[in-house]
Amino acid sequence: MRRFTSAASYSLFCILLIAAAHGDWINAYIQIVIMFIGINIILSSSLNLINGYMGEFSVGHAGFMAVGAYITSVLNVWLFTSSQVFGPALLSPSSAILLFPVTLLAGGVGAALAGLLVAVPSFRTRGDYLAIITLAVNYIVKSSIENMQVIGGARGFMGMRGVVNSMQDVVNLPWTLVWVCTCVGATIWILYRFVNSTYGKGIIAIRDDEIAAEIMSVDTRRMKMTAFMLSSGLAGIAGGLFAHVLGYINPGTFTIMKSTEVLVMVYLGGMGSLSGSVISAIGLTLILELFRPLQVAKWVIVPLLLILLMLFRPEGILGNRELTDVFPRLRRWFSLQERQP
Amino acid sequence: MSLLEIRGLTHFFGGLRAVYNFEQTLSKGELVGLIGPNGAGKTTVFNLVSGFYQPTQGEITLVGKSILGLRPHQVTAMGIARTFQNIRLWNTLTVFDNLCISQHHQLEYGLLHTVLRSRRFRENEQRVIRTAEQMLDILNLRHYAREYPKNLPYGLQRRLEIGRALCMRPALLLLDEPAAGMNPGEVDELIEHIKWIRDEFKLTIWLIEHHMRVVMNICERIKVLDFGETIAEGPPSVIRENRRVIQAYLGDEETTYA
Numbered sequence: 371m372r373r374f375t376s377a378a379s380y381s382l383f384c385i386l387l388i389a390a391a392h393g394d395w396i397n398a399y400i401q402i403v404i405m406f407i408g409i410n411i412i413l414s415s416s417l418n419l420i421n422g423y424m425g426e427f428s429v430g431h432a433g434f435m436a437v438g439a440y441i442t443s444v445l446n447v448w449l450f451t452s453s454q455v456f457g458p459a460l461l462s463p464s465s466a467i468l469l470f471p472v473t474l475l476a477g478g479v480g481a482a483l484a485g486l487l488v489a490v491p492s493f494r495t496r497g498d499y500l501a502i503i504t505l506a507v508n509y510i511v512k513s514s515i516e517n518m519q520v521i522g523g524a525r526g527f528m529g530m531r532g533v534v535n536s537m538q539d540v541v542n543l544p545w546t547l548v549w550v551c552t553c554v555g556a557t558i559w560i561l562y563r564f565v566n567s568t569y570g571k572g573i574i575a576i577r578d579d580e581i582a583a584e585i586m587s588v589d590t591r592r593m594k595m596t597a598f599m600l601s602s603g604l605a606g607i608a609g610g611l612f613a614h615v616l617g618y619i620n621p622g623t624f625t626i627m628k629s630t631e632v633l634v635m636v637y638l639g640g641m642g643s644l645s646g647s648v649i650s651a652i653g654l655t656l657i658l659e660l661f662r663p664l665q666v667a668k669w670v671i672v673p674l675l676l677i678l679l680m681l682f683r684p685e686g687i688l689g690n691r692e693l694t695d696v697f698p699r700l701r702r703w704f705s706l707q708e709r710q711p
Numbered sequence: 712m713s714l715l716e717i718r719g720l721t722h723f724f725g726g727l728r729a730v731y732n733f734e735q736t737l738s739k740g741e742l743v744g745l746i747g748p749n750g751a752g753k754t755t756v757f758n759l760v761s762g763f764y765q766p767t768q769g770e771i772t773l774v775g776k777s778i779l780g781l782r783p784h785q786v787t788a789m790g791i792a793r794t795f796q797n798i799r800l801w802n803t804l805t806v807f808d809n810l811c812i813s814q815h816h817q818l819e820y821g822l823l824h825t826v827l828r829s830r831r832f833r834e835n836e837q838r839v840i841r842t843a844e845q846m847l848d849i850l851n852l853r854h855y856a857r858e859y860p861k862n863l864p865y866g867l868q869r870r871l872e873i874g875r876a877l878c879m880r881p882a883l884l885l886l887d888e889p890a891a892g893m894n895p896g897e898v899d900e901l902i903e904h905i906k907w908i909r910d911e912f913k914l915t916i917w918l919i920e921h922h923m924r925v926v927m928n929i930c931e932r933i934k935v936l937d938f939g940e941t942i943a944e945g946p947p948s949v950i951r952e953n954r955r956v957i958q959a960y961l962g963d964e965e966t967t968y969a
Contacts (some may be wrong), residue, residue, distance in 0.1 A: 560826050567825045567832070568811045568818060568839050571804065575812050578801035585761055587787040587816035587879055596822055642803075690803065 384551040391544040408550035410651040414635035416604035422641035425577030427501040430508030434481040436624035438606020439613040442477035451532040463536035481606020482599040489598035526620025640686030645693035720769035744930035751936040762786035792881035800860035810843035866897040886918035
C-alpha cells in the first residue's frame with residue numbers, strides 16, 4: 371500500500387492543479403510560475419545526478435536544455451503549424467496532441483546525445499578540468515544555434531504558441547501544465563529509482579573513490595556515460611517544456627547565467643539529495659518571483675541570501691540527506707529507504 | 712593448471728624501472744607472500760595484476776587466459792579481487808552498500824530495468840542483498856550495517872575491505888598490507904581470519920606485508936623484491952636465513968656511514 375501513496379498523492383495534486391488552471395481559479399501568471407517551478411525541479415534534480423551523486427562539477431546544464439528546447443520546438447513548428455520558415459504544416463495540426471510527447475522525447479534524446487560531448491572527456495579527466503569542458507560545451511551549443519539562420523539564429527525562434535493552441539483546440543485543457551506535471555513526476559520517479567539501486571549507486575562509488583570503484587567491479591565508463599546521458603536528456607526535456615511554456619526561445623536564454631541558476635538550486639538544496647533539489651527549486655523560483663518588484667535590487671538581495679546560506683549552512687538545506695532522514699515519520703507514507711538489512 | 716602465471720613482467724614509470732623480469736606462479740589454494748623494503752615495487756606488481764597499470768613487457772595469465780589489455784573491472788570479473796594499502800572504502804555509502812556495490816559486475820540489468828523495477832531487477836537485487844547479508848554475518852559486522860565506514864574502528868575497516876573483495880566471489884585475493892597500522896592483538900586476529908577465509912572460500916591468497924609475524928606465520932612461499940628485482944624466494948624458514956634478504960632490509964655490513 372505504502373508503495374503507491376507517493377505516486378497517488380502526487381497524481382491527485384496534479385489533477386487538482388490542472389482542474390484549477392482549467393477552471394480559471396488560478397490566473398495565468400500563477401500558472402506560469404508553477405510551470406517554471408516544475409521545469410526548475412527537472413533541471414536541478416537532473417543536475418544533482420552529476421554534481422551531487424557523481425561528484426563531478428558540471429556548469430553547462432543550460433546547453434543541454436537548449437538542445438532539447440530547439441529540437442522539440444523546431445519539430446513541433448515544422449510538423450504542426452504553418453510558418454514562414456518551414457512553410458505549411460506537414461501533418462494536421464490536431465495530431466499535435468498525440469505527437470507532442472514524442473517530440474518532447476526526441477528533444478531529450480538529442481540532448482542526451484549532446485551529453486556524450488561531456489561524457490567521453492570525463493573518462494580521462496575530472497574535477498576542475500571537466501568543469502571547463504562542460505562550460506565549453508555550453509558555449510558550443512549556444513554559438514552553434516546563434517549561427518544557424520534557418521532556426522532564427524540570435525533572433526530566436528517562435529511559433530510554439532500555435533502548437534499549444536492547436537492542442538487546446540482538440541481538447542480544451544492547459545496542455546503545457548499537464549506535460550510539465552507529467553515530466554516532473556517521471557523525472558523524480560526515474561532518478562529516485564536510479565539512485566536507490568545497486569546499479570545506480572555505482573555512481574556514488576565513483577564520487578567517493580573512482581579508482582576503488584573501477585577496481586572493485588564498477589564499469590566506470592559505462593556508469594559515467596549513463597549518468598551524463600540521463601542527466602542531459604532530462605535537461606533536454608525540461609528545455610522542450612520551457613520553450614512551449616514561454617512560446618519563444620533565443621540562444622541568449624541558455625547561457626552560463628541559466629546554468630548557474632540551476633547550479634545554485636543544486637547547492638542550495640544539498641548535494642546528493644533529491645528532495646533537497648525539489649525543495650530548493652520551488653523555494654528559489656518563488657523567491658525570485660516574490661522579489662520581482664524590487665527590480666535590480668533583486669540581484670543584490672538574492673546573491674546575498676546565498677552568501678549567508680553558504681556561511682551558515684554550507685552543505686545546503688538538506689545536506690546529503692533526504693527529507694525522510696530529517697523527518698523519519700514521513701517514512702510511514704513514503705518509503706524512501708527500500709533496501710536496508 | 713596453475714591459477715595465475717606471471718612471466719617476465721617489467722614495468723617502467725618513465726625512466727624508473729619499478730619492476731623487472733618478475734615471475735610468479737600461484738596454484739589453487741596457495742597462500743603466498745610478497746615482501747621487500749619500501750619502494751621495492753610490490754604494490755606495482757599488484758597494480759599490474761589488477762589491471763590498473765599495463766605492463767611495459769611480460770605476460771599475465773589467469774587460468775590460461777591473458778588479462779593484459781583488460782580494464783580493472785574486467786579483471787575483477789575474471790576473478791581477481793584486491794584490497795588497498797591505504798583503505799579505500801566508499802565513505803558516504805553505508806557498510807551494507809559497500810558490500811552490495813562490489814557485486815556491480817554481476818548485475819544483469821541496466822537503466823531500463825532499474826527504472827521499471829522489472830523481475831530481472833528484483834531477482835538480481837535480491838541476490839546481491841543476500842550475498843551482502845551473508846558477508847555481514849561472516850565478518851561479524853551486522854551491528855554496523857547502516858553505519859558509514861569512516862566511523863568504524865580501523866581494524867573493522869580493514870575487515871570490511873576484505874569482505875568487500877570477498878563479495879565479488881574471486882578465485883584469487885590480493886591483500887596489500889592487510890596488517891598495516893594494526894596493534895598486536897588485531898594482528899593475531901587477522902592471521903586467524905586470513906587462514907579461515909582461505910579455507911572457507913577455497914581461495915588463493917597473495918599478500919604483501921611488512922609485519923614479519925604475519926608473513927612467517929601464514930605464507931607457504933615467499934618472494935622478496937628489492938628495487939624491482941627478485942632477490943630471493945622460498946619457504947619462510949629459508950627466507951629468514953637468506954643473506955641478501957637481510958642485506959636488503961638491514962643494509963650491507965661493509966657500508967660505511969659518514
